[in-house]
Amino acid sequence: GAGVSQTPSNKVTEKGKYVELRCDPxxxxxxxxxxxxxxxxxxxxxxxxQGTGAxxxxxxxxxxxxxxxxxxxxxTLKIQRTERGDSAVYLCASSLFPGQGATTGELFFGEGSxxxxx
Amino acid sequence: xxxxxxxxxxxxxxxxxxxxxxxxxTNSMFDYFLWYKKYPAEGPTFLISISSIKDKNEDGRFTxxxxxxAKHLSLHIVPSQPGDSAVYFCAASAxxxxxEKLVFGKGTKLTVNx
Numbered sequence: 001g002a003g004v005s006q007t008p009s010n011k012v013t014e015k016g017k018y019v020e021l022r023c024d025p026x027x028x029x030x031x032x033x034x035x036x037x038x039x040x041x042x043x044x045x046x047x048x049x050q051g052t053g054a055x056x057x058x059x060x061x062x063x064x065x066x067x068x069x070x071x072x073x074x075x076t077l078k079i080q081r082t083e084r085g086d087s088a089v090y091l092c093a094s095s096l097f098p099g100q101g102a103t104t105g106e107l108f109f110g111e112g113s114x115x116x117x118x
Numbered sequence: 119x120x121x122x123x124x125x126x127x128x129x130x131x132x133x134x135x136x137x138x139x140x141x142x143x144t145n146s147m148f149d150y151f152l153w154y155k156k157y158p159a160e161g162p163t164f165l166i167s168i169s170s171i172k173d174k175n176e177d178g179r180f181t182x183x184x185x186x187x188a189k190h191l192s193l194h195i196v197p198s199q200p201g202d203s204a205v206y207f208c209a210a211s212a213x214x215x216x217x218e219k220l221v222f223g224k225g226t227k228l229t230v231n232x
Binding site: 004033040041042043044045055058059093107108109110111 | 124161163209221
């Protein structure tokens with residue numbers, strides 16, 4: 001498809017386990033974002049990539065969270081030693097960087113990966 | 119400390135009438151504002167945006183108004199349609215400050231009744 005693809009759509013894990021969530025952005029989009037949406041809240045910024053590098057990781061809650069984008073396309077969000085409080089929908093978005101011709105600054109979101117930590 | 123606030127968790131309007139969704143912000147560095155719409159089990163989709171140098175932006179049935187002095191923006195939908203029923207998120211960014219991240223409000227659930 002032409003949109004942002006996220007896998008898995010649902011992940012149930014036990015407290016203390018390791019989890020990886022994958023995001024495949026829209027082809028040609030150099031900017032990639034991870035957000036987290038907890039129940040009853042709006043999306044909360046985690047990390048932003050411009051190309052392969054993390055340009056802003058100020059939203060990562062602690063060092064259990066890590067994200068990579070080794071080739072500037074697909075990104076993986078990694079969560080170590082999961083806790084019940086990590087349960088949320090993890091949203092990935094991509095966009096054209098403003099200099100690439102984006103006019104609205106809009107982010108294109110995937111459907112999210114729902115993580116449940118038991 | 120919420121920098122973007124949507125104080126109405128829900129709004130119900132009749133089909134054909136106007137829907138007005140409100141949003142307040144506290145960070146004076148915000149210079150770009152967006153509205154996103156979200157249906158259940160889907161990701162948010164972009165609706166409309168406005169730069170801080172403007173006070174109004176219109177796109178079809180959707181108009182966003184920005185009052186910088188009051189740090190307030192609103193989204194008007196007219197006429198409202200049942201398909202507009204969704205959760206609407208207000209978001210802001212501080213682009214001049216070099217930030218590309220969006221700060222979202224908690225959302226307002228709009229229900230348009232036929």
